[in-house]
Amino acid sequence: MKTALSSSNPFASSPSQVTWAYGYEFIPEGSIVLDYGCASGDFITIAAEHKKMTAYGVEKNKDLVLSLNRPIIRHVDREIPFPDASFDVVTLFDVIEHVYDQKFLLREIRRVLKPGRMIVVTAPHQYAFSFLDPGNMKYRFRWLHKLWYTRRHSAAEYDYKYVNNPYGLIGDVDKEKAWHQHFKKAELRHLIESAGFRMTDMDGFGRYNDLMVLLGAFGIKFSEKFWAWQQYKFDNVMLLSTAKVSPN
Numbered sequence: 599m600k601t602a603l604s605s606s607n608p609f610a611s612s613p614s615q616v617t618w619a620y621g622y623e624f625i626p627e628g629s630i631v632l633d634y635g636c637a638s639g640d641f642i643t644i645a646a647e648h649k650k651m652t653a654y655g656v657e658k659n660k661d662l663v664l665s666l667n668r669p670i671i672r673h674v675d676r677e678i679p680f681p682d683a684s685f686d687v688v689t690l691f692d693v694i695e696h697v698y699d700q701k702f703l704l705r706e707i708r709r710v711l712k713p714g715r716m717i718v719v720t721a722p723h724q725y726a727f728s729f730l731d732p733g734n735m736k737y738r739f740r741w742l743h744k745l746w747y748t749r750r751h752s753a754a755e756y757d758y759k760y761v762n763n764p765y766g767l768i769g770d771v772d773k774e775k776a777w778h779q780h781f782k783k784a785e786l787r788h789l790i791e792s793a794g795f796r797m798t799d800m801d802g803f804g805r806y807n808d809l810m811v812l813l814g815a816f817g818i819k820f821s822e823k824f825w826a827w828q829q830y831k832f833d834n835v836m837l838l839s840t841a842k843v844s845p846n
Contacts, residue, residue: 599803599830601838608648613826616803617691617720618645620838624718624799625651629686632656632710634678634703635693639671654680660765675765678706685710689718692836694789695779698772704793711843717795718840723802724780725834730808733778736760736769786837795841802833 601620603610609619618641625631629651633642636655646653656674657663663673672679688707697703707717722731736743747756759769766773781789787797805828810820 599801599833599838601799601801606648608644613822613829616829617836617838620720620801620803621689621691621718622649624716624840625649625687627651630654630684632678632680632685632688634674634688634690634707635696636671637662638666639668641689641691642670654685658765658767659770676702676706678710680710682709683712686712686715687718688716691718691720692722694719695721695781696771696775698774700789701793704790704795708794708843713845714843716798716840716842717790718838719786719790720836720838721786722778722780723833723835723837724782724785727806727808727835728780730812731778731780732808732811733771737777781837783837786839790839790841791844794844796844797839797841799838799840801838802836803838804829804835805832807835 599616599620601623603619603623607619607622609615609622612619621641622645625645627650631642631645631651631653633639633653633655636642636657637659639655642653642655645651653670655671656678657671658674660673663671688711690707694700694703704717711717722728744756744760747760759767763773768776771778783800787800791797807829810825814820
């Protein structure tokens with residue numbers, strides 16, 4: 599990764615939070631921020647403790663939103679539940695690869711961003727080890743994943759999460775998409791710029807992540823030092839990008 603991380607960045611010391619560390623660097627003091635696909639809201643919670651900002655999150659998993667019961671986190675189905683030109687920064691951490699109608703989502707984000715303001719997008723990179731992505735094992739080996747999940751949880755929970763989810767999801771991926779997408783750099787750039795943005799930065803991190811996860815399942819462990827080294831030394835596994843709203 600080429601992007602320099604400030605000493606005050608609360609995510610810089612964790613090799614598993616590189617995407618958040620990257621995004622944090624592009625949030626100006628005093629910003630109004632929306633984290634799309636925020637899950638439990640950990641990024642906005644931690645970031646707001648270290649930088650002056652007003653933060654909100656939206657999440658498609660309504661069960662999670664209801665369980666959190668946090669006013670700053672709202673359920674999103676299709677349209678983002680905020681007025682036009684509400685935000686200075688919208689972050690999209692490892693989300694766009696889960697979304698079926700990506701162009702609509704980016705247009706919605708453009709709508710809620712103030713003129714000239716910024717989106718931060720991170721997504722899996724298409725590279726040599728992409729086929730090892732554990733997020734796609736439930737599609738490649740459906741019967742094996744179903745067997746593992748039902749034994750670990752229950753058949754009813756499997757049906758609710760992966761077959762008949764009321765929010766249109768298979769796990770955390772849109773049902774219509776049914777694949778954890780990986781992007782080439784030019785592909786991600788074209789998608790973002792075709793929605794009315796101007797790309798301002800493209801970076802990446804990691805090289806052996808998926809391979810290390812696979813080997814870890816067989817009991818082969820790697821040191822934290824090696825994990826961190828390969829995260830920041832290379833730019834193969836994940837794409838990190840920023841773009842600004844283009845003038846009309």
